[in-house]
Amino acid sequence: MHPLPEELSEYLDGELPPERAGRLERHVAECRDCAALLEELRRVVLRAQALDDRPPRHDLWPGVAAAIGTPVRGVRRVSLPLPALIAAGALLMLGSVGLTLLWQRERPATATVAAAPATPVLVSQAASPSELGYAGAVRGLERELERNRDRLDTLTVRILEEKLALIDRAIGEAERALAADPADGYLSGHLTRTRMRKLDLLRRAAVLAHAES
Amino acid sequence: MITTRTGTDTLRTTDASSADADAVDAALAASGDPHAFERLYRRHVNRVHNLVRRMLGEDAEDVTQEVLVRAWQKIGTFRGEAAFGTWLHRLAVNLVLNRRTSRSRFRRLFVEEPETGLEPPARPASPAHGLDFETAMARLSPGARQVFVLHDVEGYRHEEIAGMLGINVGTSKSQLHYARMALRKTLG
DSSP, rough: OOOOOOOOOHTTTTOHHHHHHHHHHHHHOHHHHHHHHHHHHHHHHHHHHHOOOOSSOOHHHHHHHHHHHHOSSOOOOOOOOOOHHHHHHHHHHHHHHHHHHHHHHHHHHHOOSSOOOOOOOOGSSSSSSHHHHHHHHHHHHHHHHHTTTGGSOHHHHHHHHHHHHHHHHHHHHHHHHHHOOOOOOHHHHHHHHHHHHHHHHHHHHHHHHOOOO | OOOSOOOOTTTHHHHHHHHHHHHHHHHHHHTTOOOHHHHHHHHHHHHHHHHHHHHHTTHHHHHHHHHHHHHHHHHHGGSSOOOHHHHHHHHHHHHHHHHHHHHHHIIIIIIOOOOTSSSSSOOOSSTTTTTTHHHHHHHHHHHHHHHHIIIITTOOOOOHHHHTTTOHHHHHHHHHHHHHHHHHHGGG
């Protein structure tokens, strides 16, 4: 007996229970029509997964920029509070760190120069300028926060301290793990993201304290 | 058996460095930096545009633009639990589906055009032989097309699709099978 038509699709998607899948496989081995149909459906799935992305017919950025109130070209002064500017600067540095790491990782595969062994991970080295930038941004935000700390209520301060302690613990663990396995891209990304979370939290707290002052 | 892409965790994955750059730019954009948002736009516009175009079955540049404006407005809610691309993707899907719902309501209220929804559609009027694959996709009924795009092109699971479209899993499966049966002729 032929399988139900939809069972062929379910089989392709790996969603058929093993017993029914086995029955279908035995049938397809003997039924040329069902085997041909199964192959056609398989080709459709593969084709769908291989579709190329086409760019829009024209650049949509000017329209987006206009809608969000940003000039397409030229410099717009962004008015941000000091803590936000500090955090943004630090995040930019982190971004450059990420790009540097990427460059360093890819370099051994593409470079023609027999260079020194790649040293791909930031935290395994002595503090780099980017690391110092991150640390400086954290210190700047902490100072800013400290100045207006008494403007925040006790509960906010307690929650903030708890969250910072958790994040610091996560950063420490990530740094230690990365020191043990400097080439691990996941750990590197995890550390970057965790540091960003700390900056973001400090930035928000500093902005809040600033607003209360 | 094909099991190369199932589930949102494998949705057209981006490499780690790109994800890091996205995370940095998303944080900057959330602080109001339009240049960071433009970088996000440059990295993601093609994928968003193609998702929207395929789901709507028509040129979709206005809707793509709307998705990106919405992303700017909502970027403060991006917390980094998922990749930025996944977040943006979901935003685009939701916007397309909301448009579908709004359009259906409009038709029911003002045009009185029957809304066929996700009922099994009629076969395409013209034979699919010789059609470009994407053109044939665009000729599917809206329900079958959306399920096909979300499942086979974008890698969502039936359970996720059912949740997004407000249908049951069985309907999602039958729409998908219908779409594949219709499209197989284009590859003949």
